[in-house]
Structures are given as C-alpha cells and as structure tokens.
Amino acid sequence: MQLSKGLQEDDKDIYLFGVYQGAILLLNICTALLIGVALNMLLEIVIYLICFLPLRIFAGGYHAKTQLRCYIMSSFTTVIILLGIQFLQQQESIWEFLSYIVSFGIIWRFAPVADANKPLLEKEHVIYQKKVRKVLLLLTGIAALTYFLGFNIISTVIEVSVCFLSVILLMGIYKNKVHCNNIEELECNK
Template structure:
C-alpha cells in the first residue's frame, strides 16, 4: 500500500500539484483514504452477499456520519480501527437479526435512552484530537440534531419498513455504546 501511495504522491509532486515538503503528509492521508475506501467496499459487498445490502448502507452512512460529531472509542492503530469497525459491523448485523423483535417492540424507549446518552456525553474527545470549546459545542449540537433526525426516520419507517428503523436504531445503539466505552477509556 505504501509503495502505491508513494508513487501517486510522487506523480503529484512531479506535476507540481503538491509541494515535496508535504510528501509524508499526503502519503499518510492517501493511505488512510485508500484503506477506508477498501474497508467500505468490503463491508458493502459483504452486506450484499448475505442479503443485507440496504441495512449495510444504512449502517455505514448513519454510523460514519454520527461518529464524526459524537466521538467515542478509538483504536490505537489503523489495523485496530479496521478490526474494530468490522467487529462493530458484525455486531450490528447479528443484533438486527437476533434482537429484531425486541428492538422493534421497544424501539422508542431504546431510542430515547440513546438520545439521552448522546445529550449527556457528546462529543467524547480523544487525547490525540482535543477539540476547542467552540468545535465541541458545534459537534454537540450537530450530534443531538442528527440523532433527532434519525429519530424521525425511525418513526416514519417503523410501520412501513421496520427493518430500516431497526437498522438506524441499532446504529444509534452502537454509537452510544462506543461513546460510553470511549469515556471509560479516557477516565471520564
């Protein structure tokens, strides 16, 4: 992977698109981008192959979008991050299948518990990425706002397409749990 990113960055340096002094930064960023795209494609293909393509798309979109603003547990390495993401996805799939009836029955109660966790904890900061008070406040407002939006989606789809509602709620549960784990890891 590093050889590929180094060649791409070298091409941009020779084309005078980027400055050579920033080579390491671009190589690192490109490597992360390519690995994340590969992981996303892998998860999407896995979901389609097991008949959970729509649920996988819902998970990936809502999970990645909400985690931007909520924070939570972060692995110590890129490999650890990819493994944790894959495990989170597997737990998501198993959860929506195994606990579908329970989650569907108590959907709104579970949603409000997740909303409460987000209201109390968002955003969970990481020691390697300390947020300014202003960004922290903006992320908090966005996290709560998007959770309310997802709550509306849960309500709208509950009766016509309940699996969509369950998939969104399962994602909220995972985000809330990762926030709790992240706070514990931070010693909060």
C-alpha cells in the first residue's frame, strides 16, 4: 500500500528512523551552538562542527549505548573542547604540533573504527577509510595554511578536532576489544 506519491508502507519505518536521527543530530548541533554562545565562542564552535562532523561521520569510534548518554557526553565534551581551544589560543608549543602528528597517525592507521551500534561492512570500511583520509588531509592543509597566514583560531580548532577524534577512535578500539573478550563472537576477530 502506498502512503503518498512514491512512498511505500514498507519503507515507513526507514523514513521515520531517518527523521528521528536527523532530529537528534539537529538537537546536538543546536546544543553545541548554544554552548558556544554561552562561552562567547560561537565562531570557534562553528569551525569545530564544520571540521569535526565530517571526520566523525566517516571515522567512527566510540558510540554511547543510548541517545541520552550520547547527548550528555556530547554536551559535556563540547564544553571541554571549547575550553581547550581557548587555552591553546593563548599558548604555542611544540607539544601541540607533536600531539597533532600523533593524532593524525592514529586516525590514518585505524579509521574507520566500527562499533556494535554502528557496524561496518567490508565495502563500507574501504569507502569510509578513503573519505576520512581525504578529509584529514584537507583539514591538515587548511590548518597549515591558516597557521602560516596568522589565522590561528582555525588551525587551533582543527588541531583540537583531530586530537579529540583520535581519542574517540582509541576509546572505540578499547571498547571493541573488551566487548570481544567478554563474548564469544567470530566476528570480533575480523
């Protein structure tokens, strides 16, 4: 039975899921923007979202078990990220560069990291790996260019985005390893 032009009754759940996921993403983005406004760092949070979201979508990593936990953790980490950006804008050290290089290497080597909530087929793994590497290279180029041009706010935000994503990947790898050690699944060894 057709619901409306082009929509099948069988596809109703798929469309509802898509709308629900879109609403959750929109809520997370709006909350991040509100946190940015509250901390007087709207520009920083906008740049962060532009840099981080494409990496996160393709790289995967740790995912919370519930939407509520995800929302709370995202809100909390947004505050931490913005405070980290604020701190790093007042500093310049070789440690920032070294942490970026290490984080870049972690993402390059391990992304994408699947999760029980977000499993990946082998074909998806290959496609996402190529995409995350392209985004990572693009962001690295932008970070280098903006640093040398004196737009340190952009390079700092990119640095924090990449470092945070590497932590999320390592958490995902750890979670997967613990999960596989706790249950007997052949798929864990893939």
